Every structure is written in structure tokens, then in C-alpha cells.
Amino acid sequence: MASSQIGIIKIPVDGAWDIADLRNLSESLSETYGLFYPLVVSDEETRERLQEFIRKQFWSGDIQTRHFGQRLYRNIPSDDGLKLKSFRYSSPGMMELSGVLMVLLLLSRVARSWIATGSAGIDLWKKVDDFFAKRKQLRKPAKKFEMNDELADNSDAARDLVYDVGKLLGFDLASCNTLINVMGNPISALKYLVAAAVEARKLADLQTNGLLVLPKSEEPISIQGPQTLQKRTRDGVPVERTRRRRRVADPEDEGGMGA
Numbered sequence: 001m002a003s004s005q006i007g008i009i010k011i012p013v014d015g016a017w018d019i020a021d022l023r024n025l026s027e028s029l030s031e032t033y034g035l036f037y038p039l040v041v042s043d044e045e046t047r048e049r050l051q052e053f054i055r056k057q058f059w060s061g062d063i064q065t066r067h068f069g070q071r072l073y074r075n076i077p078s079d080d081g082l083k084l085k086s087f088r089y090s091s092p093g094m095m096e097l098s099g100v101l102m103v104l105l106l107l108s109r110v111a112r113s114w115i116a117t118g119s120a121g122i123d124l125w126k127k128v129d130d131f132f133a134k135r136k137q138l139r140k141p142a143k144k145f146e147m148n149d150e151l152a153d154n155s156d157a158a159r160d161l162v163y164d165v166g167k168l169l170g171f172d173l174a175s176c177n178t179l180i181n182v183m184g185n186p187i188s189a190l191k192y193l194v195a196a197a198v199e200a201r202k203l204a205d206l207q208t209n210g211l212l213v214l215p216k217s218e219e220p221i222s223i224q225g226p227q228t229l230q231k232r233t234r235d236g237v238p239v240e241r242t243r244r245r246r247r248v249a250d251p252e253d254e255g256g257m258g259a
Contacts (some may be wrong), residue, residue, distance in 0.1 A: 005042075007101030008085060009108070012056050013093040015211040025212075027070075028202035033082045033099065034073030035196050039182065039223045040102040041080070048222055050075060058188040060197075069199060087168060095212070098144040106221050108214040110196060111203035112168035121168050128161055138187055158186035162201045169200070175223050182225035 038050035039057035050072060057068055073081070097104065114121075123129075130235050132138060137156055159180065166176035183189040 005101050006080070006098060007104060008096055008098045009101075009104050009215050011095040011215065013087075013089060013095050013210065014091055014209060017089065017211060021206060021209075021211055024202045025206060025240065028199050028206075029082060029097075029107075030073045031067070031069030031199040032110070032196065032203065034069035034071070034076065034088045035192070035199065036103050036106045036110075037076055037080070037100065038072065039087055039179070039225070040106060040221065041100065041224065043077075046077065051225060054192065055182070055184045055188065058191040059185070066197065084179050088242065102221055105215070105217045105219060107200065107203070109170045109221070110200040110219065111207070112216060113168065113215055114197065114200055114204040117168050117210060124161075124164055124168060126164065128190070131157060131161060131190075155186050162189045162193065165197070169193065169197060175221075178223045178225050182223070204244055245247045 035054075038047060038054055041047045041050070053072065053075070080100050082097060084101040085095075085098050087095045138154060162180060163173065163176050166172075166179065171179070179192070180189045181185050183192055203214065207214055
């Protein structure tokens, strides 16, 4: 039974497609759809089940987790799954995809945001790499990890990067805060954004290479989840505790993805 509004998006396609491009398209669509679906699905039971799944994964899982989005995708109710309605390859051609409309718009928006950043994002991704390079214990921490002053400091640093990376990918400040609450802590949220960016880049590259044009939409997209951070002790997911004052909302952040 479908739990969310199903919609269809039309994606113009053109250029010299090959098998590798089709593989990247298939992998990226299933990965990003699986990663973003738990953030916007309207059915509360399904949302809580999948969000609990990603909380465990992005705390104890390695930063280089691959194909986790496809695992999530296989747990999506069949009626809410991504379906290829048509693919007409000509000059120009057209692809029609059906699925949960908010997920389709979200994955498109993140990929388009990646394109818009251009070379400006290089320094930021270097900061993310440096963050985990200097904190190797956070790349794949033990399932039971006690909160202490060092971890609290690391959470503060990760929170700042979540805001910066989130903005780079088209999320506003409110959405970043909700994402942190969904993931349980800023470190997990940062890992999640890295995984989402890796897969969204494949879609972005297809557009940059002139093979397709992702739809653009200014419709607000609300991330569903706890608005305040709740105490989490199950399976060792740490309680978030930070001493640094939360960043004041920038007026330019308003109207982004909207939570």
C-alpha cells in the first residue's frame, strides 16, 4: 500500500549514452532514492523503522559505506518504489520515472545543487576528509561508545560541517538540524551527507555531460523526523551533548529545502 503521494517526473535525455552511463544512472537512482526516502516518507511506522536502520548504520558503519542506499531501497514498500514508466532515446529523448514525488524532487535538487557548487566545494570536501583523517576512531566506531569531552568536541566540529555540507547540497538550516536529530548526532549526520553526495554526484555528472536534464523545483520539501534530539542509548548510539552555542540562522538559508 502506497504511503506517500506518487508522482511522475519527466527527464529529457540526449547525447551519446553507453552501458556505463546506464549502470551509473540505475545505481545512483536506487541509492539516492533509498537514502532520501526515510527522510520524507509520510507513513510514521515505515519512517521510524527505516530511520532506526540508518541511525545504526551511520554511527557504527564506515564512512565509505557503499550500496547502503540499495539496502534501504529494498525495504521500501513496493507501491512506493521507483518505477521506470518509459525511456525513449532519440534526439531529444525522454525518460519518465514514477515514485514518491518528494523523494524524486529531493534527489534531483541535491544533484543540481552539486552542479551549482562547481569548484567551490573542493575546499569543503577537503575539510570533511581532514575531519575523519584526524579522527580515525570515528570512521567506524565501536557500537558502544561512551560520550565524553573528546566526543562532545568532535560533535561540535561535525555539526559545523553538517551545516556547511548541507547548504552545499541544498538543505537549509532547519533541515540540517532535523537531519541531525534523525541521525542521533552530528557525526552520523555528516556520514549520511557524504554518502548522499557520492551518489548524487553520479546524477550530476550525467547532466554535466549533457546526457540528461534533471527537473528543477522550488516546492518546499520537509524532512520528517524528531524536531528535538532525543536520548538514544539503544545499540550504543550516543546521547548528543554539545557545549557550543548553536549557529544563528542566516536569512539566506530561509526558503532552501524547508523543513
